[in-house]
Amino acid sequence: MTAEPADVLIIGAGASGGVVALRLAQAGFKVVCLEQGEWLDRADYPGDKLDWELKSRKDWATSPNVRGLVQDYPIVEDDSPVSPLMYNAVGGSTIIFAGAWPRALPSDFRVRSLDGVADDWPIDYFDLLPYFYRTDRQFGVSGLPGDPAYPPDTEDAPMPPLPIGSAGLKVARAQTKLGWHWWPEFNSINSTPYDGRRQCVQRSTCQSGCNEGAKASTDLTHWPKAVALGARLVTGARVRRIETDASGLATGATWIDRDGTEHFEAARVVILAANAIGTPRLLLLSSSPNHPDGLANSSGLVGKRLMMHPFANVGGLFEEPLMSWQGQFGDLIESLEFYETDEKRGFVRGARWGLAPTGGPINTALPSRAGEQVWGADHHGHVRAHLGHGANWGLFAEDLPDEANHITLSTTVADTSGIAAPEIHYRMSDNSRRMLDFHIERAKESLDAAGAYKIEVDRLMRYSGWHLLGTARMGDDPAVSVVDRWNRAHDVPNLYVVDGSCFVTSSGVNPTSTIVAIALRAADHMIETRFEQRVPV
Amino acid sequence: MSAVAADPLASLDAGERANLSAIADRLIPAAHGMPSAADVLGDDRLRFVLNARPDLVEPLRVALRSEHGGDVAARLDILGRDDPAALGALQLVVVAGYYTDGRVRELIEYPGQVAIEIRSWEYPAYLEEGLIDAVMARGPTWRDPTTGERAVIPDAPRTYEERWSTDAGSPEGGPDGNDRA
Structure with a gap:
């Protein structure tokens, strides 16, 4: 603890927190970050070890409820068919994300204007484009330039594309035969040595941490640089609430260390970067007589409009060996063929497809995605037919915002520090169901065209809540939004939300690329307006 | 429990084994x-699994308890119905x-998740085969x-060769995000 308040206090050392910390530290801000997890040593990651598939189902599971580690908080999810996924450590969920790096598309920011549903964003794709280029360089992105599904770029990805593998090539040929879009996926995974990090070795264990450091995670890409510039990163620090003064300005945060001791970290500006579950949880926990419904919640929208991208998996089996247990788990290829609205399909908006590797033999015998268990003498034929012979289309459906999908504070469940757990209430909409059904049928056609002799479908995967969005939405009107176009809370002028909570609509693509571009834009604005920033006296 | 940490097999009696x-x-x-799992699952393998996943010891013991009787099929049915976590x-x-x-692993020709060198300088087959040109020939698809x-x-370029000759090029800035800002 220091006597002098920090210029900025960031809560959460994940993707957006890392980006903002580095940018502000570069600009000379005195940065402090509170992170409930710890620094990890990638030598401990299980991906290059024999017990990888065992550990990835417990200590390295993507669900905090499955892991149950001391740095995790429980999430009450009985009222949801989808489980939120995240990781708590320096680097946050970038430690376990796949690394797929598509950008939201131009139409994603104009959903109301174009399709008459949800809301438009106050910013657009072209506002973010310069930030996409900068964050692509920061994280290290591999990709093939020229994808006609996006507006032309003036800057290419820093590295050439990763291999698409035998499965990717087979399905790419089928997509071409069908006249459907496909493209080698952009991934924040090094295809060449980059920025002091090694290149990918195709081990396909990206979601259990990257042993090579080839996949971008902010514990590698941002925090060491931010710390070298003077940022102070406090780990094992679980924030209980954000404090405010009589004038309504944030003054810092109360937090609890691993021993249960309470601390206060004073700051002139507070920045929330704790994901779209953790951020509204903290805002709701920070209620007071002056704001009894939670901090920054005069709109009543804190915790509302949770979006998680309903996800289906369509897997094809092929006669020939494809060695499909290898390859980046950020996707091999993607398709945006059915991404844009066509109302003849019976729904609005669309879904992105990503083709992924299929896992090792334990996952083959006990599939976590589409597939079945086979026991007895036929078990051997089942494993031989599946292991290395599959290709999986993962389908991410755009989730439209709905205030009924929301987060509350549990009255019965708390974390190990005694802080109320978040409780999520979520239903997949009829629009999303029709969308997934349509896309499942098209994905089956793709795999059929590729020569699959058997196709297996998981119509809604429970453990698929990777993309947590929308619970403190951005907007120009304080009556119907939580933060403004620069991510500043309407109600609290020195409080910012820079994670995926700010999303107005969800898009249908993996959001990390867009989240960090928005975060960098917000940080630049904080720097530009630093002398006008209201701070507590 | 320290006994579990020391040797997880000690928590299983002969009947459970x-x-x-x-x-x-x-x-x-x-x-x-292929060999049977009973032949493979000796002390070493079982110890390896339970050391990696000590959380499995208790549900495993529940699944193996003698009250479920000696009929394997019936035991599996009961567990599936009454205790899916133990069955899992x-x-x-x-x-x-x-x-x-x-x-x-040798018999199923699975070497594990091995490190493979990426040869990023090689011209990909999908470019060689014109698969990217086919996508580009359709023109822009974004709305x-x-x-x-x-x-x-x-x-808009309609082939990859055309695209490669446009002005867009390699990034000019560095990876620290503080350039050209």
């Missing part, structure tokens, strides 16, 4: 040139012990938010 062996043989029997732990122990065995229609860019 016998039940495990019978179940392993039922789930993955010797067939098609039992199946995972058997499968993990089996597929982390070197001989089994222009100002018109609501598919974007029209008259001079």
Whole structure:
């Protein structure tokens, strides 16, 4: 603890927190970050070890409820068919994300204007484009330039594309035969040595941490640089609430260390970067007589409009060996063929497809995605037919915002520090169901065209809540939004939300690329307006 | 418990081990040139699994307790109906012990998740085969938010070679995000 308040206090050392910390530290801000997890040593990651598939189902599971580690908080999810996924450590969920790096598309920011549903964003794709280029360089992105599904770029990805593998090539040929879009996926995974990090070795264990450091995670890409510039990163620090003064300005945060001791970290500006579950949880926990419904919640929208991208998996089996247990788990290829609205399909908006590797033999015998268990003498034929012979289309459906999908504070469940757990209430909409059904049928056609002799479908995967969005939405009107176009809370002028909570609509693509571009834009604005920033006296 | 940490096998009695062996043989029997899981799941493999996943010890013991009787099929049915978590732990122990065995991996021709060198300088087959050109030949597919229609860019490159000759190029800045800001 220091006597002098920090210029900025960031809560959460994940993707957006890392980006903002580095940018502000570069600009000379005195940065402090509170992170409930710890620094990890990638030598401990299980991906290059024999017990990888065992550990990835417990200590390295993507669900905090499955892991149950001391740095995790429980999430009450009985009222949801989808489980939120995240990781708590320096680097946050970038430690376990796949690394797929598509950008939201131009139409994603104009959903109301174009399709008459949800809301438009106050910013657009072209506002973010310069930030996409900068964050692509920061994280290290591999990709093939020229994808006609996006507006032309003036800057290419820093590295050439990763291999698409035998499965990717087979399905790419089928997509071409069908006249459907496909493209080698952009991934924040090094295809060449980059920025002091090694290149990918195709081990396909990206979601259990990257042993090579080839996949971008902010514990590698941002925090060491931010710390070298003077940022102070406090780990094992679980924030209980954000404090405010009589004038309504944030003054810092109360937090609890691993021993249960309470601390206060004073700051002139507070920045929330704790994901779209953790951020509204903290805002709701920070209620007071002056704001009894939670901090920054005069709109009543804190915790509302949770979006998680309903996800289906369509897997094809092929006669020939494809060695499909290898390859980046950020996707091999993607398709945006059915991404844009066509109302003849019976729904609005669309879904992105990503083709992924299929896992090792334990996952083959006990599939976590589409597939079945086979026991007895036929078990051997089942494993031989599946292991290395599959290709999986993962389908991410755009989730439209709905205030009924929301987060509350549990009255019965708390974390190990005694802080109320978040409780999520979520239903997949009829629009999303029709969308997934349509896309499942098209994905089956793709795999059929590729020569699959058997196709297996998981119509809604429970453990698929990777993309947590929308619970403190951005907007120009304080009556119907939580933060403004620069991510500043309407109600609290020195409080910012820079994670995926700010999303107005969800898009249908993996959001990390867009989240960090928005975060960098917000940080630049904080720097530009630093002398006008209201701070507590 | 320290006993579990020291040797997880010590928590299983002879009856439970016998039940495990019978179940392993039922789930993955010797067939098609493959050994049975009962043959593979010796002390070393079982110890490996339970050391990696000590949380499995208790549900495994529940699944193996003698009250479920000696009929393996009936036991599996009861567990599936009344205690799916214990059944899941039992199946995972058997499968993990089996597929982390070197001989089994050799037989299924699975070397593990190995490190493979990327040759990023090689011209990809999809470019060679013209698959990217086919995508580009269709022109832009993104929806222009100002018109609501598919974007029209008259001079959009229609082949990868054309695209490569345009002005867009390698990034000029560094990776620290503080350039050209």
